[in-house]
Amino acid sequence: MSAITVQNFSYAYQHPHKVLDHITLHVESGSFTALLGPSGAGKTSLCLAVAGAIPHYFGGSLSGTVTVGGTVTTDSSMPELACTVGSVLQDYEIQLVTMTVEEEIAFSLENQGMSEADIARCTRETLAAVGLTGYEKAEVASLSGGQKQRLAIGSVLAANPSVLVLDEPSSALDPEGTATLYQLLGALNKQRGLTILVVEHNITQLLPYADQFILLDQGKVVQAGSPETVLTTMWTKSITPEALPPLWQLKLSLEAQTGCKLAAWRNEQEAIDELMAVLAKEARHYA
Amino acid sequence: MMQKFAPLTKLLLTLFITLWSIMLQSMTALGLLIAGQLLLLVASQVRATVYKGIASLLLFAALLAGIQLALSGDTTLAITTALKMTAMTLVFFILLATTRMQDLSIALVSQCRVPHEYAFMLTAALRFIPDFLNESKAIQEAQACRGYRSQGNPLKRLTAYAAILKPLVLKAVSRSETMALSLELRGFANRRMSSFRSRVVLTARDYAAVMVMTGLSVFILNFC
Amino acid sequence: MLECCSVDFSYKAQTQAIQQVSLTIHAGEFLAIAGRNGSGKTTLTRLLMALRKPTSGDILLHGTSTKPYSPADMAHHIGYVFQNPDRQIFRDTVFSEVSYGPEQLGYSPEQIQAYTQEALAVTGLSALAGAYPSTLSRGQKQRLAIASALAMQPALLILDEPTSGQDAQECQKLLALLNKLHAQGKTILLITHDMEILAHHAQRVIVMDHGRKGFDGSPAELFQHEDLAAWGLSAPSAFTISRSVAAFGIRQTCLMEPLIRELSQKLRRKP
Numbered sequence: 001m002s003a004i005t006v007q008n009f010s011y012a013y014q015h016p017h018k019v020l021d022h023i024t025l026h027v028e029s030g031s032f033t034a035l036l037g038p039s040g041a042g043k044t045s046l047c048l049a050v051a052g053a054i055p056h057y058f059g060g061s062l063s064g065t066v067t068v069g070g071t072v073t074t075d076s077s078m079p080e081l082a083c084t085v086g087s088v089l090q091d092y093e094i095q096l097v098t099m100t101v102e103e104e105i106a107f108s109l110e111n112q113g114m115s116e117a118d119i120a121r122c123t124r125e126t127l128a129a130v131g132l133t134g135y136e137k138a139e140v141a142s143l144s145g146g147q148k149q150r151l152a153i154g155s156v157l158a159a160n161p162s163v164l165v166l167d168e169p170s171s172a173l174d175p176e177g178t179a180t181l182y183q184l185l186g187a188l189n190k191q192r193g194l195t196i197l198v199v200e201h202n203i204t205q206l207l208p209y210a211d212q213f214i215l216l217d218q219g220k221v222v223q224a225g226s227p228e229t230v231l232t233t234m235w236t237k238s239i240t241p242e243a244l245p246p247l248w249q250l251k252l253s254l255e256a257q258t259g260c261k262l263a264a265w266r267n268e269q270e271a272i273d274e275l276m277a278v279l280a281k282e283a284r285h286y287a
Numbered sequence: 288m289m290q291k292f293a294p295l296t297k298l299l300l301t302l303f304i305t306l307w308s309i310m311l312q313s314m315t316a317l318g319l320l321i322a323g324q325l326l327l328l329v330a331s332q333v334r335a336t337v338y339k340g341i342a343s344l345l346l347f348a349a350l351l352a353g354i355q356l357a358l359s360g361d362t363t364l365a366i367t368t369a370l371k372m373t374a375m376t377l378v379f380f381i382l383l384a385t386t387r388m389q390d391l392s393i394a395l396v397s398q399c400r401v402p403h404e405y406a407f408m409l410t411a412a413l414r415f416i417p418d419f420l421n422e423s424k425a426i427q428e429a430q431a432c433r434g435y436r437s438q439g440n441p442l443k444r445l446t447a448y449a450a451i452l453k454p455l456v457l458k459a460v461s462r463s464e465t466m467a468l469s470l471e472l473r474g475f476a477n478r479r480m481s482s483f484r485s486r487v488v489l490t491a492r493d494y495a496a497v498m499v500m501t502g503l504s505v506f507i508l509n510f511c
Numbered sequence: 512m513l514e515c516c517s518v519d520f521s522y523k524a525q526t527q528a529i530q531q532v533s534l535t536i537h538a539g540e541f542l543a544i545a546g547r548n549g550s551g552k553t554t555l556t557r558l559l560m561a562l563r564k565p566t567s568g569d570i571l572l573h574g575t576s577t578k579p580y581s582p583a584d585m586a587h588h589i590g591y592v593f594q595n596p597d598r599q600i601f602r603d604t605v606f607s608e609v610s611y612g613p614e615q616l617g618y619s620p621e622q623i624q625a626y627t628q629e630a631l632a633v634t635g636l637s638a639l640a641g642a643y644p645s646t647l648s649r650g651q652k653q654r655l656a657i658a659s660a661l662a663m664q665p666a667l668l669i670l671d672e673p674t675s676g677q678d679a680q681e682c683q684k685l686l687a688l689l690n691k692l693h694a695q696g697k698t699i700l701l702i703t704h705d706m707e708i709l710a711h712h713a714q715r716v717i718v719m720d721h722g723r724k725g726f727d728g729s730p731a732e733l734f735q736h737e738d739l740a741a742w743g744l745s746a747p748s749a750f751t752i753s754r755s756v757a758a759f760g761i762r763q764t765c766l767m768e769p770l771i772r773e774l775s776q777k778l779r780r781k782p
Contacts, residue, residue, distance in 0.1 A: 038678045039649055057471050082474035090676075093418075094462050095469040099388060111474040141417060145548060159474060171676035174548040174704050176743045201678050204748075243679035246707060246748045246767050250774075257775035268748055272755040275774070279759040282778060422598075428562050429599040431582035432591040433659060434615025450611070453601035457645075461597075 002067075003029040003163050003195040004050055009064035011045060011054055019045045021219035022064070027197060027212065029162070032189045034206045035199045036230070037216035038240055043199045044090070046216070047165045049073070050197065052081035069162055083112070086156030088149070090167040095152045101127070101143070102136040104151055108158040122158060129192075130154040130184065146177040150184065157188075163195045164188065170202060178205055185209065203231070204245040207266045215239065228264040247271055289331040289385035294394035296493040297382050303500040304378040308371045314363070317370035324377040333384040341380060348373045419459065426454050512538045512588075512666060512698065513559060518568035520558055528554045530722045531568075538666065541689075541699045543709050543730075546719035547743040552702050555719060556669050559700075561585045587616060590660025592670040596652040605647070605655060606631065606640040612663040630662035633695075634688060650681035654688070667698040674705060686712060706747045709733070710765035718742050731765055 004027035011020040020042045027033050035043045048054040049066050052073040066073045069084040089095055098104045105123040114122065127133050130150040135143070143151065149169060156164065166185070170178040186209040188194045200206055206213075206227075213230035215222040217240075223233045234244055235252040244252070250271070251262050260278065265271040289297065304320065311317050328337065352369035356362060382391075395406035427435070430450045437444055513536040520529035529551050536542060536559075544552045557563045558570060561580045570577045572588060582591075593599065602608040610627040618626065631637045634654040639647065644655060653673060660668060670689070674682045686708065693699050703709065709716055709730045716733050718726035720742050726733055733739065734746035745751075749767040757763060761773050 038680055051472055053468060053472060057468055078471045079474040082472060087469075087472045089465060089469055089472070091462070091465050094466045095473070097466070097470070103387065108473055156473065168676060174743060175706075175745065176547065201676070240679055242683050249767055250748070250752070250771055253771045254775055254778065257771070258778040260778055268751050271748070272752055275752065275756055276759075278778060279756055279761075283759065425593075425595075426598045428557075428582070429591075429593050431562065432560055432586055432589075432593075433599065433612040434583045434586045434663065436581070436583050436615070450601050454598055458597060 001029040002026050003031070003069065004197065005065075005067040006046075006049070007065045007067070009049065009062065009066055011049060011060060011062040013058060013060045015061045019219050020049065023219075023221055024064075025214060025221055025224050027163075027195060029195055030189070030193045031212050032186070032196045032210045033198070033212040033214060034203075034210045035197065035214050035216060036201075036203065036243070037222070038243075040218075041216040042219040043216055044167055045219075047087065047167050047197065047199060050163070050165055051085045051087040052076060052078050053087075056081075079111070082161070083159055084161055085163045085165060086153075086159060086161035088152050088156060088164070088166045088169060090169075090171065092149050092152035092169070095155065096140050096148060099139060100136070101132060101138050101140060101151055104140060104155050105158045108155050112159055126154045126158045129157060129188070145172050146180060149173070149181065153184070161194075163197065166196070166198045168199050168201065170200060170205060178202070182206070182209055201243070203243060204247065207245060207247070226264075289327055289381060291492065292496060293493045294386050294390045295398045296496050297386055298391070298394060298399070299497055300500060301378045301382050303504060305375050306504060308374040311371075311374075312367065314366060314370060317367065317374055320374045321370065321377060324374065324381060327381055328377075328384070331381070331385050333380075337380055337384045341377065344373065344376055344380075415462075418462075419455075422458055423451065423455050426451050426458075429454075512536060512573055514571040514574075515555075515558070516569050516571065518555075518558060518565045518570060520554060520563060520565050527722050529558065529565075532722075532724045533568075534717060534724060534727060536667065536698065536700065538698055539693075539696060541693050541701075541712060541714045543701045543703055543713035543716045544719060545703060545706075545709065545716055545742075545744060546725070550719040550743075551722040552719045553671055554722075556591070556671065556700065556702060559585075559669065560589055560591050583615065586612065586663050586665070588665055588667060590657075590663055590665035590668045592653075592656050592660050592668065592673060594671045594673070594675065596656040599656060599659065600644045600652065603643060604640065605636055605642050605644055608644055608655060609636075609658045609662045612659055616663055626662045626664060630658040633661065633692070634658040635684075650677055650684065653677065653681070653685065657688070661692075665697075667700060668692065669700045669702075671702045672704065673701070674703065674708065682708075706734075706744060710747045710750070718744065734765060 006023050006025045009020055009023045010018055012018045023046065035046060037043055045054060048058065050068060050073075052068075054060065055062055055074065056078045068081065071081070071084070073081060096104055098107050102123050105126050106119050109119045109122055123136075124133075127136065130153050132147065132150055132154060135147070140148065140151065153164070153166075164185075169181055173181060182205050185196055185198070189196050189209065198206070210227055212224065213227050214224040215230050215234065222239060223230050231244060231248050232252065233239065234241055235248070247265050247268065251265055254260065255262055262278075263270065263274055265274070304324070307320060308317070311320065328341075348369040351372060352365045355365035355368050359365065392406040395401040435447065435450050437447065439447075515532050515534050518529055518532045519527065521527045532555060544555065546552050554563065558565060561577050561582050561584065564578065572580075572585075577585065600608055602611060606627060609630050610623050613623045613626045628637070631640055634657055636651065636654055636658055639651065644652065647655060657668070657670070673685055677685065689699055689701070690712065701708070701713065713730055716726065716728065716730050717724060718733065725738065725742050726736060733744075734750045739746060747765055749770045750763070750765045753761055753763045753770050756774075759777065761770070761777070764770050
């Protein structure tokens with residue numbers, strides 16, 4: 001089943017400057033999809049279109065459709081869409097509007113019209129899911145950057161959406177914080193079947209988790225498909241090759257220079273294991 | 288203790304105390320009003336930071352009294368003015384320290400018929416004061432590294448201050464836009480407010496408190 | 512040129528933010544500071560810039576204590592580029608924005624003109640001199656902030672995580688600019704989380720760990736250090752892989768290019 005379907009979608013905040021240009025793509029339900037591409041490629045706008053903020057909040061002119069969970073966004077409203085799509089903005093701190101952690105989660109649930117007893121239960125569950133149990137009474141201002149982000153994720157998860165959209169979630173985190181974040185997203189994706197759509201510059205972080213890459217440039221889809229397909233295209237067609245993860249620069253260079261075929265590495269260990277095996281074979285061959 | 292009352296009751300308390308502070312003229316009565324409010328704060332076990340705020344309020348009141356005295360030479364007037372100001376401002380400390388911002392906003396919306404957006408703006412503004420102060424500090428530091436100094440005559444200082452003010456205003460504007468967007472994205476415009484209302488509904492305790500406040504107003508009007 | 516002597520610092524009512532940090536920054540270095548968020552990296556550079564004063568110890572500039580100096584005094588020597596350029600941009604054109612610094616420092620109109628033009632040229636912003644700064648892209652704003660610092664003619668440039676949130680092309684451009692400035696004799700101090708940048712560009716790395724200086728040495732030494740993970744860091748892929756396949760006669764390296772060369776030589780099918 002398709003969680004997000006974008007059909008021939010074009011959009012301009014102000015006519016005629018198109019930020020999205022005839023976009024067509026599918027995101028399968030339960031997939032972990034990453035939006036890649038240089039700044040200004042239209043990644044944020046696409047996220048906003050999936051959440052319905054384009055066009056409900058920003059206006060502008062558009063053609064084509066975005067369908068989320070079977071509903072065409074223009075036929076729905078943002079509060080209704082908020083039950084299907086949870087959005088974490090790049091400036092997630094501004095998304096947090098209450099004084100304490102539990103109030104933040106409760107705020108989302110109140111917006112859904114949930115009863116007080118259910119709110120208490122659901123707040124507990126949500127905080128556990130994002131690893132903030134024990135911080136219920138903590139002041140939002142006292143949290144670290146990573147914790148604030150987990151709270152922002154929790155605050156949108158509380159509405160029980162089927163799709164989670166995150167815009168450059170790791171830009172203010174350190175490497176450990178980024179790894180923890182993607183572990184959390186990976187777990188939400190695997191365990192809850194949550195569809196994840198994330199904008200990220202650091203492709204290395206995505207490799208262990210993402211099953212679909214969408215490469216955008218100047219408002220157009222350059223290529224969508226498996227990470228291997230998209231990364232190989234970036235390499236062969238030299239589209240932002242500097243954005244390729246070092247691991248894949250190694251893999252693709254070796255394949256090009258030696259003619260051997262290597263697996264689609266998702267982490268360093270897979271690369272090391274395969275290279276060791278290949279090198280051992282070579283050594284035996286010449287022994 | 289004040290946490291047990293509905294936000295509306297506390298809003299009314301704020302209104303009444305403001306009224307009383309204006310009506311009361313005797314130093315003893317104003318002193319009692321202040322003492323009573325301080326007792327309420329103690330009984331409500333508010334956090335230590337609240338008392339810090341009150342300390343600076345008292346300092347400001349003393350300053351006000353000093354200026355008043357210097358200008359008019361009337362000791363009674365100076366002290367009364369300072370007491371009035373303290374009594375009036377203290378009640379806001381009680382309100383803000385013992386009420387969840389979100390509850391206050393809901394009470395304003397559902398009971399005082401303040402439009403949803405305005406009420407939320409008020410509470411969100413309070414929530415973002417610390418952020419705003421941090422931002423202003425960060426901008427001052429950034430400009431200090433470019434040679435910004437606050438020196439010279441007031442006019443010079445004022446013009447120099449543009450280097451701080453402009454980024455601050457731009458940032459505040461862009462942040463408030465982002466905040467509005469994020470609220471929409473979280474379903475804030477949803478008008479099904481059932482769970483909101485149950486928590487701010489008035490109980491017998493609240494009605495009793497309102498009656499006591501009304502009675503006191505009548506008392507002050509007639510006898511003070 | 513800049514020296515920290517047993518510097519302690521704490522924000523009020525908090526635990527020690529910086530504890531007993533001693534280090535020397537030599538003229539002409541390309542130095543990086545790494546470590547977890549909250550480990551004291553930015554606090555340290557703030558101390559260098561005199562935005563904060565050590566609670567004990569001293570910071571010396573060319574052998575003189577910086578205690579009496581304000582950040583504006585330090586601006587003659589250090590250009591500080593903050594993470595968020597929006598916090599400093601306030602004038603109507605790129606040119607006047609860049610000239611603010613030299614104006615504040617009291618340079619003559621001719622000098623201001625010359626320094627501004629020079630700074631715009633080196634950062635590749637000359638064509639945008641008349642542009643309204645708000646219309647610039649994120650990467651351009653970052654370079655505008657660098658130009659604003661350079662126009663004050665500092666010998667040392669401090670950059671706080673300039674690559675975070677930038678796309679790969681902008682990062683490459685920025686690093687090329689820093690290398691160019693370094694080659695022209697500027698001392699560069701970069702706060703970064705990016706181990707690839709450390710491996711490719713830094714001559715020396717300081718790791719901050721809970722307010723203390725955890726490490727001070729070359730990137731190659733850092734990546735071999737047993738406490739690397741404890742500092743919240745990990746070696747670049749090239750280093751980890753080359754070490755793992757060392758048994759096959761592959762030389763250890765921090766960089767991907769030599770690793771690719773060696774591996775492809777080994778694996779190239781021979782007729």
